[in-house]
Amino acid sequence: MARIVGIDLGTTNSLIAYMDSGSPRVIAGRNGRTLVPSVVALTDNGLIVGDPAKEYLVRSPERTIYSVKRFMGKSLADVKEELRYFPYRLHEQGGVIRIQIGDKTYSPPQISAMILKELKLRAEAHLGEEIRKSVITVPAYFNDSQRQATKDAGMIAGLEVLRIINEPTAASLAYGLQKKTQGLIAVYDLGGGTFDISILKLKNGIFEVLATNGNTHLGGDDFDRRIADLFLKEIRAQHGFDVEPHADTMQVVRLEAEQAKIRLSEDQKTIAAIELPPGKGRFRYELTRDQLETLTMDLVEHTLGPCRIALKDAGVAPAAIDEVVLVGGSTRMPLVRRRVQELFGKAPHSDLNPDEVVALGAAVQADILSGGTQDMLLLDVTPLSLGIETMGGVMSSLIRRNTTIPASAKEMFTTYVDGQTSVDLHILQGERELAKDNRSLARFQLKVPPLPAGVPRVEVTFLIDANGILHVTAKDVRTGQTQSIEVKPSYGLSDEEVERMIGESFKFAAEDLKARQLIEARTEAEAILKATHKALGHGGRLIRPEEIAAISASLAALEAARATEDHRAIRAAIAEVEKTTHHLAEVLMDSTLKEALENKKVSELP
Amino acid sequence: MDQTHNIPARRTELQMARSMCWHCQSEVTGEYFCERCVKVQPVSKELDYFTCLGLPRLLNIDTEELEARFYKLSRAFHPDFFQNKTEAEQSISLGNSALLNTAYRTLKDPIQRAEYLLGLEAGAAKDIRTTPPADLFEEILALQEDLEEFRALTPGRDPGEVDTLRARLKADYESLQQRQHEMEARLFELFEAWDTLQAREGQDAGVRAKKDTVLKEIRDILSNRTYLRNIVNDLVATLG
Numbered sequence: 001m002a003r004i005v006g007i008d009l010g011t012t013n014s015l016i017a018y019m020d021s022g023s024p025r026v027i028a029g030r031n032g033r034t035l036v037p038s039v040v041a042l043t044d045n046g047l048i049v050g051d052p053a054k055e056y057l058v059r060s061p062e063r064t065i066y067s068v069k070r071f072m073g074k075s076l077a078d079v080k081e082e083l084r085y086f087p088y089r090l091h092e093q094g095g096v097i098r099i100q101i102g103d104k105t106y107s108p109p110q111i112s113a114m115i116l117k118e119l120k121l122r123a124e125a126h127l128g129e130e131i132r133k134s135v136i137t138v139p140a141y142f143n144d145s146q147r148q149a150t151k152d153a154g155m156i157a158g159l160e161v162l163r164i165i166n167e168p169t170a171a172s173l174a175y176g177l178q179k180k181t182q183g184l185i186a187v188y189d190l191g192g193g194t195f196d197i198s199i200l201k202l203k204n205g206i207f208e209v210l211a212t213n214g215n216t217h218l219g220g221d222d223f224d225r226r227i228a229d230l231f232l233k234e235i236r237a238q239h240g241f242d243v244e245p246h247a248d249t250m251q252v253v254r255l256e257a258e259q260a261k262i263r264l265s266e267d268q269k270t271i272a273a274i275e276l277p278p279g280k281g282r283f284r285y286e287l288t289r290d291q292l293e294t295l296t297m298d299l300v301e302h303t304l305g306p307c308r309i310a311l312k313d314a315g316v317a318p319a320a321i322d323e324v325v326l327v328g329g330s331t332r333m334p335l336v337r338r339r340v341q342e343l344f345g346k347a348p349h350s351d352l353n354p355d356e357v358v359a360l361g362a363a364v365q366a367d368i369l370s371g372g373t374q375d376m377l378l379l380d381v382t383p384l385s386l387g388i389e390t391m392g393g394v395m396s397s398l399i400r401r402n403t404t405i406p407a408s409a410k411e412m413f414t415t416y417v418d419g420q421t422s423v424d425l426h427i428l429q430g431e432r433e434l435a436k437d438n439r440s441l442a443r444f445q446l447k448v449p450p451l452p453a454g455v456p457r458v459e460v461t462f463l464i465d466a467n468g469i470l471h472v473t474a475k476d477v478r479t480g481q482t483q484s485i486e487v488k489p490s491y492g493l494s495d496e497e498v499e500r501m502i503g504e505s506f507k508f509a510a511e512d513l514k515a516r517q518l519i520e521a522r523t524e525a526e527a528i529l530k531a532t533h534k535a536l537g538h539g540g541r542l543i544r545p546e547e548i549a550a551i552s553a554s555l556a557a558l559e560a561a562r563a564t565e566d567h568r569a570i571r572a573a574i575a576e577v578e579k580t581t582h583h584l585a586e587v588l589m590d591s592t593l594k595e596a597l598e599n600k601k602v603s604e605l606p
Numbered sequence: 607m608d609q610t611h612n613i614p615a616r617r618t619e620l621q622m623a624r625s626m627c628w629h630c631q632s633e634v635t636g637e638y639f640c641e642r643c644v645k646v647q648p649v650s651k652e653l654d655y656f657t658c659l660g661l662p663r664l665l666n667i668d669t670e671e672l673e674a675r676f677y678k679l680s681r682a683f684h685p686d687f688f689q690n691k692t693e694a695e696q697s698i699s700l701g702n703s704a705l706l707n708t709a710y711r712t713l714k715d716p717i718q719r720a721e722y723l724l725g726l727e728a729g730a731a732k733d734i735r736t737t738p739p740a741d742l743f744e745e746i747l748a749l750q751e752d753l754e755e756f757r758a759l760t761p762g763r764d765p766g767e768v769d770t771l772r773a774r775l776k777a778d779y780e781s782l783q784q785r786q787h788e789m790e791a792r793l794f795e796l797f798e799a800w801d802t803l804q805a806r807e808g809q810d811a812g813v814r815a816k817k818d819t820v821l822k823e824i825r826d827i828l829s830n831r832t833y834l835r836n837i838v839n840d841l842v843a844t845l846g
Binding site: 162163203204206208365368369370371374377378379403404405406407408463465466 | 673677680681684685686687689690700701703704705707708710711
């Protein structure tokens with residue numbers, strides 16, 4: 001069976017991992033970093049993803065997308081509270097958020113697909129084979145629409161998503177594999193944009209989720225905003241300058257807020273410094289950990305409610321939890337650790353890298369699916385109750401939250417009027433009494449034969465599969481005929497749209513590749529120019545003047561090539577520089593300065 | 607649980623939907639898989655949950671054993687282990703897992719287990735009235751009036767009056783809780799009684815009638831329990 005990779009598609013960072021002879025391993029990029037920032041920049045030269053895209057957050061904020069996970073499976077109304085924090089423009093079409101960049105619009109799954117493609121390329125380069133199959137993690141509290149959107153993203157990226165797996169449970173797999181733990185564990189997962197709590201029972205290789213809860217809109221981003229809001233207020237007070245209309249400075253503020261928060265996990269106080277636009281001066285602010293904790297206390301408290309509900313649903317007292325596992329970068333905050341410790345009455349575990357443990361677990365699950373690991377089995381649950389709207393706009397629950405998946409429920413439907421030919425069904429997800437307070441998943445029409453009222457009997461089966469995704473089938477009980485149901489998702493891309501986006505993705509793949517090659521060639525050219533100038537400075541006197549002339553000419557040619565859009569020309573010019581500097585390199589080889597040239601290869605640059 | 611009961615209904619192996627393998631048409635004699643072609647077999651949707659999990663139809667069950675059986679069958683059926691198989695096998699695995707999960711969830715909880723068993727034995731207990739007995743009914747009515755009064759109180763009212771009413775509701779709450787505990791204790795006594803009768807099934811002629819009596823009382827308590835639980839929840843919500 002073809003290899004299956006495990007992917008953690010995070011709000012802030014994403015990772016890809018695979019099973020390497022029995023142990024999961026995260027794949028690092030050329031820079032040695034395992035984290036790929038979940039940032040996509042659409043530049044004049046094409047698409048850039050990850051670390052290089054991060055630079056564009058400030059350079060072209062309105063064309064650089066970050067935290068797109070917050071928009072997956074959401075409508076515009078769902079996120080209107082936080083729109084002011086995002087420099088890029090959003091609108092809605094067909095119940096799906098669209099991100100406007102220049103004259104193009106992208107759905108969140110398309111942006112996520114760009115990140116997935118980057119990860120796919122990274123794995124293909126590392127493993128030397130094509131990657132087509134994947135396991136992708138999602139927050140446990142993601143609803144059906146958000147899961148479906150993640151699956152769509154995989155498809156658009158050319159990845160078959162064999163399984164959508166919950167992040168805290170993925171973490172428990174990696175944790176359980178390493179620690180051989182038995183008993184009850186609580187996984188507290190506070191990431192960049194989402195919060196999950198899962199209570200699991202680990203016994204003889206079975207990982208049974210007893211209950212899960214969370215908030216798909218609570219994470220590190222929200223902590224950053226609290227700090228950023230303070231900075232904005234202080235900048236206004238100290239400098240009389242309103243940053244909000246300036247998207248680039250807003251990004252600087254946001255990034256500095258994030259950095260200050262990270263530093264305060266180690267230090268008791270930190271200095272935040274922000275360069276304001278010309279003439280506005282430099283903002284400098286000392287932030288203490290106490291101050292940060294006062295600013296964000298309520299956010300941490302917001303995570304404890306779901307913890308208590310999960311414990312109650314699991315029928316477990318906090319003291320009965322054997323181990324508490326921390327996942328997600330935000331759990332590095334001392335306040336979070338303190339409050340979690342107080343709730344469970346024991347020190348949480350954090351000896352596994354909280355940034356990598358989810359991806360590692362996804363790789364373990366991938367290995368299970370490919371038939372590798374046989375002794376571990378994850379029994380997960382559905383986080384939200386599933387039901388249908390009944391008379392009077394009330395939700396009637398069919399599958400309760402925290403039911404082990406796969407789960408199914410059957411419901412019989414009939415008609416109220418003679419000759420009625422269809423019954424309308426509205427599928428909901430959530431815990432509230434009234435239909436309107438819950439998440440609308442889909443609406444569809446059940447076809448019924450025209451008969452006297454009450455005579456038709458149509459049995460509808462609602463099945464939640466192991467991905468937590470709903471499938472609906474209907475059967476006419478009298479004839480035994482099954483009917484296919486066209487479910488129109490309330491907040492999701494239609495199948496046709498996904499198809500179109502897959503097509504576009506392949507069409508743009510060539511363009512994207514060209515853009516990528518150009519960016520890489522340019523980066524390499526810049527490095528070589530710099531290194532050669534440096535080598536000439538140090539070793540120029542050791543070679544003949546005509547050699548220096550040849551080198552200078554080749555450098556000028558490279559400068560010229562770098563300005564073009566032709567990556568082949570740049571590569572040729574690079575080769576020419578390498579040829580003309582051959583002797584210089586040899587001469588330098590003996591000198592203590594030889595490193596200057598050896599370092600010129602971009603592949604060896606950090 | 608007392609393991610010495612000799613239960614005729616006991617099945618140790620899982621019942622298949624049909625005795626012929628859907629794939630190779632040979633007779634299925636293995637537990638969950640065809641012995642000849644090793645294909646997974648669909649579990650019958652009509653199968654009761656006790657049989658599905660290979661447990662006797664009793665109200666007190668060994669939860670450790672239930673869990674062990676659930677885990678074993680999960681390992682046999684879970685879709686994770688059918689990723690490389692045909693679509694037909696994947697679909698069977700999905701259906702079997704969903705059924706198994708429902709069966710386990712139902713039997714794990716003693717109340718759900720009893721309600722489920724009542725449903726299975728419906729023939730014996732279906733003609734039972736499900737209205738609460740008169741004394742409970744009156745108690746609940748009186749309480750609901752108090753609750754209404756309490757909710758209608760305006761903030762500007764005499765705090766003494768509020769306190770009196772609150773104290774009365776609190777006393778009601780405690781007495782209802784006491785009643786709930788008594789009901790539960792009686793319920794578990796009846797579970798024991800049912801299980802003993804179940805073990806004697808077929809041994810003497812009066813067992814069937816005795817079983818019916820026990821089931822009726824269980825059903826009464828279960829429905830009263832629901833009444834009570836709703837009003838207690840109401841109380842808790844109002845008193846805060």
